Amino acid sequence: MKSDCPVCKVKGSMELKTKIEEIPYFGEVMESTVICEECGFKHSDVICLEAKKPVKYTLKIGKDKMNKRVVKSQSSTITIPELGLKVEPGPQSQGFVSNIEGILDRFKKAVETALSWSEDEESKSNANRILEDLEEIRTGHKQATLILEDPFGHSLIEDKDAVKSELSSDDMKELKTGFITFEKE
Ligand SMILES: [Zn+2]
Incomplete structure (x- = not known):
């Protein structure tokens, strides 16, 4: 095709x-x-x-979780709150099957791109700090929380320690779905 x-x-x-x-x-x-x-x-x-319910997965990530499988659909949001990192759905967002290490790698590339474009010292040092943190998580010197939220339920973290919960309607309001929504006054 x-x-x-x-x-x-x-x-x-x-x-x-x-x-x-x-x-x-x-x-x-x-x-x-x-x-x-x-x-x-x-x-x-x-x-x-298959039709799925909205889901939220929360997992403490460290060296031992690097090979855990992750399904990320185009409509999902990934957050690492400790690092202040968030990827939201948008026209450029992609869905993929990967693992935790692959997710950290994508964050790393995004931060490196931001670093190459940034000109002020504060955002440069912030980006460098995030890159160090990502490396420390990967090598087992640090832990962080990975949150995967999907209003269409097409995403998954495949690990027994991943806490699966249903998204509340308040959570849903906070999420971008890639569609235009109108808030009532
Ligand atoms: Zn082309």
């Missing part, structure tokens, strides 16, 4: 690849990726075909 690239506009340059994974107690998840042969633009998402 071929489609046109939204970045370089070359017709028929985007190729769709799909992979289906069976995840215990969760069901089948389809990971789809489109890649442009011309410019390398890539976008991925995970699709879960």
